[in-house]
Amino acid sequence: MRRVVPIGPYHPLQEEPEFFKLIVEGEKVVDLEINIGYNHRGHEYISPTLTWDQVPFLVERICGICSDSHPYAYVLAVEDCAHIEPPPRAKYIRTIIGELERIHSHYLWLGLAGHFIGYNTVWMWVWRYREPLLDLFELIMGNRNHYAINKIGGARRDIKPEDYPKIEKYLDMLEKKNAMFTKAILDDPVIRARLEGVGILKKEDAIAYAVTGPTARGSGYAIDVRKDDPYDAYDKVDWDIVVGKDGDVLAKAVVRLLECDESIKIVRQCLKNMPDGPIETRVDGIPPGEGIGHHEAPRGEVFHYVRSDGSNMPVRHKVRAPSFMNIASNVVAVKGYSIADATLVLAAVDPCYCCTERTMVAYEDGKEKYTGKDLLQLSWKKTERLRERYRK
Amino acid sequence: MNIIKTLFSYIIFPGFLFTAVVGLFVTWIDRKVTARVHWRVGPPWYQPYADFLKLLLKETIIPEGSSKIIFLLGPILGLIGMSILAVMLFSMNFNPHTSFVGDLIVIIYLLALPPIGVILGGSASRNPLASVGASREMTQYFAYELPFLISLAIIILKAGGHIKFGDIIIAQHTSGSFLYSISGIIAGVVIFFTMQAKLSFVPFDIPEAEQEIMAGPYIEYSGVALAVYKLTRAMMFFLLPLFFISVLWGGFADWWAVLKFLVLVVLIVLVKNTNPRLRIDQSLKFFWLGLGIFSIIGLIFAFYGL
Numbered sequence: 001m002r003r004v005v006p007i008g009p010y011h012p013l014q015e016e017p018e019f020f021k022l023i024v025e026g027e028k029v030v031d032l033e034i035n036i037g038y039n040h041r042g043h044e045y046i047s048p049t050l051t052w053d054q055v056p057f058l059v060e061r062i063c064g065i066c067s068d069s070h071p072y073a074y075v076l077a078v079e080d081c082a083h084i085e086p087p088p089r090a091k092y093i094r095t096i097i098g099e100l101e102r103i104h105s106h107y108l109w110l111g112l113a114g115h116f117i118g119y120n121t122v123w124m125w126v127w128r129y130r131e132p133l134l135d136l137f138e139l140i141m142g143n144r145n146h147y148a149i150n151k152i153g154g155a156r157r158d159i160k161p162e163d164y165p166k167i168e169k170y171l172d173m174l175e176k177k178n179a180m181f182t183k184a185i186l187d188d189p190v191i192r193a194r195l196e197g198v199g200i201l202k203k204e205d206a207i208a209y210a211v212t213g214p215t216a217r218g219s220g221y222a223i224d225v226r227k228d229d230p231y232d233a234y235d236k237v238d239w240d241i242v243v244g245k246d247g248d249v250l251a252k253a254v255v256r257l258l259e260c261d262e263s264i265k266i267v268r269q270c271l272k273n274m275p276d277g278p279i280e281t282r283v284d285g286i287p288p289g290e291g292i293g294h295h296e297a298p299r300g301e302v303f304h305y306v307r308s309d310g311s312n313m314p315v316r317h318k319v320r321a322p323s324f325m326n327i328a329s330n331v332v333a334v335k336g337y338s339i340a341d342a343t344l345v346l347a348a349v350d351p352c353y354c355c356t357e358r359t360m361v362a363y364e365d366g367k368e369k370y371t372g373k374d375l376l377q378l379s380w381k382k383t384e385r386l387r388e389r390y391r392k
Numbered sequence: 393m394n395i396i397k398t399l400f401s402y403i404i405f406p407g408f409l410f411t412a413v414v415g416l417f418v419t420w421i422d423r424k425v426t427a428r429v430h431w432r433v434g435p436p437w438y439q440p441y442a443d444f445l446k447l448l449l450k451e452t453i454i455p456e457g458s459s460k461i462i463f464l465l466g467p468i469l470g471l472i473g474m475s476i477l478a479v480m481l482f483s484m485n486f487n488p489h490t491s492f493v494g495d496l497i498v499i500i501y502l503l504a505l506p507p508i509g510v511i512l513g514g515s516a517s518r519n520p521l522a523s524v525g526a527s528r529e530m531t532q533y534f535a536y537e538l539p540f541l542i543s544l545a546i547i548i549l550k551a552g553g554h555i556k557f558g559d560i561i562i563a564q565h566t567s568g569s570f571l572y573s574i575s576g577i578i579a580g581v582v583i584f585f586t587m588q589a590k591l592s593f594v595p596f597d598i599p600e601a602e603q604e605i606m607a608g609p610y611i612e613y614s615g616v617a618l619a620v621y622k623l624t625r626a627m628m629f630f631l632l633p634l635f636f637i638s639v640l641w642g643g644f645a646d647w648w649a650v651l652k653f654l655v656l657v658v659l660i661v662l663v664k665n666t667n668p669r670l671r672i673d674q675s676l677k678f679f680w681l682g683l684g685i686f687s688i689i690g691l692i693f694a695f696y697g698l
Contacts, residue, residue: 118594118669124430161475340671
């Protein structure tokens, strides 16, 4: 007998608006329907109403956790469009913040993953070691989140030389703790029993669904913008792509943990080789043209496209967030596992639903399936239907 | 006079009221120890009482179309079972001669009442998640009951073959606790894990996994009915370690029992905090293949008097 187990429209765990319809037979999940779009905020629409310099503050608020990634990609896109070369010190600063953010985002996920399998001790401990990093952000940029470090043509704030030892000290502590967590997760038989062989996403499926970030790398698909198309300081430091092979939840967790080690390596080298000099270049307007920028966010590739007509505002700004691609792969990953595993598998891609609220145009036989007018009509019809239902 | 005495023992001491008050205090120990393990501060001692009172003041909502009687019978069943169990445990520990033949079987059935209440209530809730939870509770009950009964058989063998609770306690008074022998340790380990499962604590909190099925059978409960469920759980948390001490660790008629009790409670809480939740099939395998065979080995040891 088929039944529907609903997760949503407000996720009781991840506390974000989305709707997963698990279609189950007994405890086994046979199909999954994904419904998103409960939280559309129209960032791409607002963006052309703001000046070039205001947009980073807007796109920063697309995602609360990886709030550095979106402005980073946007800034890269505008610099690509205007052929601006930021000074080397700014590049290093942006790289450092990007990597520190990866650590804090991966630790957030790790803690939540512990919570999802009922292991609240992991949750509390992991977040305990994440907390000093947020303090560090506050020290450097004055904010625990939404750092506003990216600026077209440079960085908005400098990292003071007297703050280097504080960052180094945190990294030393984290390196030990990260080794401890990696060992704990790989050695604990009960954790392995829960994570190993669960939610397998094969490499072919990973490629077919165009997943990005740790989700793809966990399936053995070595894709990483930092290596494939290096920007800022990423080609000036020595680091490796971490690739898993099984594609299960354990592989994804291990990829994230080992990536933290790589991030520590990158930040250390950046601090060591940090050049002196200015942190921004003067930008006198954006010439007409278009530009793309992509940054490897903690969840995968975040892609921004901007078009300029020479005025002080973008005429078009398109965002593609990594979760948008990753969440769709749940359909294959979750099939055949139990409800108990489903919560974990759905969370294993490190979903960010507010990032995911993007519009997409579907084409059918070379024509748009729904135009704006059609969507409006559909929406009216639905309102009518709901009114009918609740009139009784 | 006798009726008043009986009523007093069932309703006030050591029955309902005493067990409830102490049980809620034990849940505070749980919360405090858990918090310290998590590097948190933890709530003040009156927090469980405050939570309970708050729930009593809330509205009890009965889902539309569900069977009202069964929905409300669910919570009460467990509460009654635990109150009677408290009276039996106390009277038999302090006065073993009140025991009657077969009272251990009565206790086994009283311990089965809370899960039956949860299954009934969950099934009557008309909620897909609650019915998933109820079916998990049922599976889990059958999983842990097998090794539990075998390890009780070990204890009966060691007490001389009488299914009498008083005999078990008298035997331990005369020849030392059962726990200090090989088969006793085996029975102890098995009953310890069974307690964990009966209390629905991690790694066996599968029926009410808040992250998977949002508290499962309890999802539709609110107000007084939910409070009663919580209270039953608290009373179980008080009585199950006492049951453990009575059948294996020399009874609780002396002051050492307080220490033993605290050791058991802290052990339960530590196991709860150092494990992730198992899946229901893994739990079944653990209890039947793991602990089931383990307890049969214990039974063989007990047969040869080890």
